[in-house]
Amino acid sequence: MLSPSILVAAIVNGLLTGALYALVALGLTLIYGVLHIINFAHGALLTAAMFAAYFAYRWFGIDPYLAAVVLAPAFFVIGYALQRFIVGPTSHGDDRNMLLVTLGLAVVIENALLFVFRADTRTIDLSYALSGVDLGFAFLPLPRLIGFGVTFVVAFALWLILSATDIGHAIRAVAKEKLGAELVGIDVAHVYAVTFGLGTACVGIAACLLIPSYYVNPSAGNAFVLVAFTVVVLGGMGSVLGALIGGLAIGVVESFSSLFLGESLGQIGIFVLFIVVLLVRPNGLFGAQA
C-alpha cells in the first residue's frame, strides 16, 4: 500500500507538469475557439521557440526566463504574420483549407529545423536547475515551480485581455458571430491574426519554461502538443478556463499512472482519459463557452 505522502507528492508533481501542458493548451484552445481550426503548426512553433530559447542561452548567455520577455512578443509577431500573410490568404475563407495549411507549416518548420540543427538532442545546464523547495515528502524543482506560477500569470493576462479590452471583446465577438462583427467594423482578418499571435506567444513562453528541464530536438514540441490536444478536449474546445483546469488534471492523471503503472506507461492514463471524455462528455468540462 502506498503511503499518503507519496500520493500527495504525486499530485503536487502532477500539478507542476500539468501547468505546462495547460500553457501550451491555452494557445491551442484560443486559436480553436476563434478560428475554429486545430492549429497543427502549434507543436512545430513550440519546437522553434525551444530552439530560440536554447540558442539565446548558448550564444548570448541569456537566461531562459529573461528570454521569455523577448520571445513572447517575438512569437506574437511570428504568429500574427503567419496567419495574416500565409494561413489566411491561402485558405480563401475555408476552415478546412486553414487546417491543411497549418499542417503544411508544421512540416516546413520541422524540416527547416532538422536541416539547420540536425536531429541532435540538446540540453542546457542552469546552475539553479537542480535547486528547489523540499517539502519533506516531495521535492519541488525550481524550474517547475516557476513554470507553474508563470502559467497562472499568463492565463490571468489572457483572461484580462479577453474580458476587459476592446480587442479582447472583438476576439470573442468574432468567435461567435463573424458577420455581426464585420458589420460593427471589426477587421476579422486582423482579429484572426491577433488571436493566432496570442496563441503563438503562449508557446513562446512555454518554450522558455520547458528548456531548463527538458531537451530540445526538431520534434521536441510534438510530445507536449499531443498532450495539449487532450487537454483542450477535456477542458472544452475554446475554453480558456477549461484549458487551465484540464491541463492541471491531465498532469495529475499522468503522474498517477506513472506511479501505478511505471514511468514508461505514464502517458497511457492521459489517452484512456481522452477516450473516456469523448465517450461521456464530448463537449468537455467547460464546453461551448468562449
Next chain:
Amino acid sequence: MQTDVLLAVQGLHAGYGETEVLRGVDLEVGYGEIVAVLGSNGVGKSTLNRTISGIERPRAGVIRFDGSAIERESPAAIVARGLIHVPEGRRIFPNLSVRENLDLGSYRRAAARRAQNRDRVFAIFPRLAERQAQRAGTLSGGEQQMLAIGRGLMAEPRLIILDEPSLGLSPRLVEELFALIERIDADGVAVLLVEQNVVQSLEVADRAYILAEGQFVMSGAAAEIGADPELKRAYLGM
C-alpha cells in the same frame, strides 16, 4: 449629381455563383430621409444591403456614400464612414454582455463618445440598461432587436440600414419600433428601411422602392405607392 443625396446606388449587379440576384439597381437616399425598400422574400433585399455594407462585392455598378465611391471598400471602412447596417437576424454577440455588445458598436467609430452614446441608447431602451450585465444570448427576441439597433446607434450613424427589424416582434413592439425609426430620423440620421411590413413602412417612409426579381419595378413617394391598390396586389401580395 445632386448634392442632397447621401447614398446613391447606380446600375448595381450582384449575385452568388451562377445566380444573378441584383440586375441593375438604382437607389438614392437623401440626407435625413427615410426610404423603404419593399418586396417579398427572395427578391434580393438582403443581397442589396450586404452589397451596400461591403460584405458582398458587386459585379457591376457604383455605390457612392456622401460623394465617395465605396463599392470596393471593406465593411470596416464603410462603418468608419458612418454607414451602419443592422442586419436581418440581429447578429448580436450572444456570448458577450449587453453592455459589451453596445461598446463594440463603437469599435470603429465614435469610440471617444462611447459613454455618452451608451447613455443615450439606454435612455431609448431602458430595458437594455436594466440588463446591461446579462449575456446577450439570454435576451428575448424583442430585446435582441433593441440591442442590435442600439449597437448600430453607438457608431453615430449618418445612414442606418435596418434589415427586417420587425421580424418576429409582437404587434405592440412593432408599433414601438416604427415610432423609434421616426425618432432616429428626427435626430438627422437617414434610414434605409428594408421590410416586409408594408403598411407601417409606407407610413413612416418619405419614399419607397419596390424590388421584384432583382430590379426595382416602382419607386416614388411613399404615400403614392400606398394609395395604389393595383401595385400593392401585384408586388406586395396584399
